[in-house]
Amino acid sequence: MKYISTRGQAPVLSFEEAMLTGLARDGGLYLPESIPQMSDAEIRALEGVSYEEAAFRVMRPFIGDAFSDDEFRGIIARAYAGFGHAARAPLKQLDSGHFLLELFHGPTLAFKDFAMQLIGQMFEVSLGRSGKRVCIVGATSGDTGSAAIEAFRGLDAVDVIILYPHGRVSEVQRRQMTTPNEANVHALAIDGHFDDAQARVKDMFNDFEFRDGVRLAGVNSINWARVLAQVVYYFTSAVSLGAPDRKVSFTVPTGNFGDVFAGYIARRMGLPIDRLVVATNQNDILHRCLSTGAYRPDGVAPSISPSMDIQVSSNFERALFYAYGQDGAAVAQVMDELKAGGFSVSQGALEALRESFDSGRCDEDETRAAIRRTLDASGELLCPHSAVAVHVANQQRRAGVPMITLATAHPAKFPAAVEAASGLRAPLPARMADLYERSERVTRVGNDLNDIETLIKERINH
Numbered sequence: 001m002k003y004i005s006t007r008g009q010a011p012v013l014s015f016e017e018a019m020l021t022g023l024a025r026d027g028g029l030y031l032p033e034s035i036p037q038m039s040d041a042e043i044r045a046l047e048g049v050s051y052e053e054a055a056f057r058v059m060r061p062f063i064g065d066a067f068s069d070d071e072f073r074g075i076i077a078r079a080y081a082g083f084g085h086a087a088r089a090p091l092k093q094l095d096s097g098h099f100l101l102e103l104f105h106g107p108t109l110a111f112k113d114f115a116m117q118l119i120g121q122m123f124e125v126s127l128g129r130s131g132k133r134v135c136i137v138g139a140t141s142g143d144t145g146s147a148a149i150e151a152f153r154g155l156d157a158v159d160v161i162i163l164y165p166h167g168r169v170s171e172v173q174r175r176q177m178t179t180p181n182e183a184n185v186h187a188l189a190i191d192g193h194f195d196d197a198q199a200r201v202k203d204m205f206n207d208f209e210f211r212d213g214v215r216l217a218g219v220n221s222i223n224w225a226r227v228l229a230q231v232v233y234y235f236t237s238a239v240s241l242g243a244p245d246r247k248v249s250f251t252v253p254t255g256n257f258g259d260v261f262a263g264y265i266a267r268r269m270g271l272p273i274d275r276l277v278v279a280t281n282q283n284d285i286l287h288r289c290l291s292t293g294a295y296r297p298d299g300v301a302p303s304i305s306p307s308m309d310i311q312v313s314s315n316f317e318r319a320l321f322y323a324y325g326q327d328g329a330a331v332a333q334v335m336d337e338l339k340a341g342g343f344s345v346s347q348g349a350l351e352a353l354r355e356s357f358d359s360g361r362c363d364e365d366e367t368r369a370a371i372r373r374t375l376d377a378s379g380e381l382l383c384p385h386s387a388v389a390v391h392v393a394n395q396q397r398r399a400g401v402p403m404i405t406l407a408t409a410h411p412a413k414f415p416a417a418v419e420a421a422s423g424l425r426a427p428l429p430a431r432m433a434d435l436y437e438r439s440e441r442v443t444r445v446g447n448d449l450n451d452i453e454t455l456i457k458e459r460i461n462h
């Protein structure tokens with residue numbers, strides 16, 4: 001299996017190379033040259049197997065010869081062993097025809113653990129084989145960083161450096177990043193928004209001297225291996241509701257477009273998904289783009305669902321690549337226009353996007369109301385991100401097609417917002433109950449590429 005860049009100008013890579021590289025050298029994102037298909041019989045056969053076995057069957061065709069079958073089974077087993085639920089991604093019923101896919105039973109209580117734990121184990125096997133060392137740099141609005149640190153802490157061949165926007169992550173998110181005391185963990189609080197942190201990480205990848213000097217590797221949601229890990233739970237949840245013999249729809253709380261894009265891949269592999277609904281909070285650039293065709297960032301307004309507070313949605317580029325008929329030059333051009341302020345999707349591409357995705361938006365009051373109403377109606381306490389999606393799903397549900405709404409974080413990860421909306425304080429699971437007592441370690445940095453690169457070089461030469 002070969003991987004190509006969305007901008008068409010970077011070297012074609014193997015799965016392992018694409019995983020270790022992250023961002024392509026032409027600024028694009030890697031995608032498989034072709035998408036493996038799963039037949040109805042193969043999908044049906046996922047019924048009743050363990051999450052790990054389903055993960056093996058869904059992902060195996062994408063990884064080529066990167067890992068032997070035994071290695072890959074071991075990677076998957078270790079990745080999900082630390083989850084607090086035997087089903088890994090259990091499905092709960094909210095209402096008739098409406099289901100909640102709980103993706104928050106991993107070690108940092110957010111769905112990012114599904115991908116990050118897997119990537120951590122893949123890196124360990126791959127680097128262990130080559131004897132190389134890498135420096136993982138990531139930007140986070142909170143959940144990616146904690147998941148990355150949890151996945152890579154203490155590994156021999158990896159330094160993990162996470163940039164998060166100072167003062168704009170929840171206390172639980174911050175503590176999950178600043179309390180691990182392993183020497184290979186470096187939490188940096190940057191002055192600015194998530195988009196600033198993400199832009200500096202992109203700058204580092206485009207600074208080839210720095211990139212090669214420190215052997216930079218990326219694990220942000222642009223990393224193909226992360227998208228791939230998230231494809232699995234679309235299959236397991238749909239199959240448990242009767243796929244492939246019955247269609248299902250999904251509503252996905254969306255920021256960087258990685259999670260919902262994994263659903264798009266599942267559909268292209270053959271899973272009969274009726275509709276894929278992109279749910280945004282008040283930072284609704286994706287909803288506006290899908291509605292009007294215009295993608296024009298106009299600043300971020302901090303919300304109670306901070307992991308979706310973005311304007312530059314990096315994985316959207318992958319959707320654009322398919323919408324533009326896999327024309328890398330066209331993607332490169334709209335991305336250049338984005339740098340200059342924004343772009344308009346061509347009519348043909350907009351039609352293709354709308355065929356693949358529906359969208360909706362949920363403002364702050366609606367988010368709080370969704371938390372309250374869902375608690376009253378079903379006893380489920382939602383995190384604000386999941387509440388955004390439940391609100392949008394309720395608007396878009398259609399009779400006869402089950403709706404699966406992705407619950408992307410545990411309510412205890414956002415206790416202040418959840419309590420303000422519901423009056424209830426969600427307790428942390430027992431396995432992390434001492435989080436508030438552990439001591440923190442973090443370095444504050446300005447929003448300046450040179451300063452950040454200098455700091456990283458000092459740190460990794462410890």
Ligand SMILES: *Cc1c(COP(=O)(O)O)cnc(C)c1O
Nearest residue numbers: 143255256257258259307408409
């Ligand atoms: C990252 C995150 C999202 C957004 O997912 P994307 O793949 O970036 O679209 C939604 N909810 C939570 C809790 C997250 O951590």
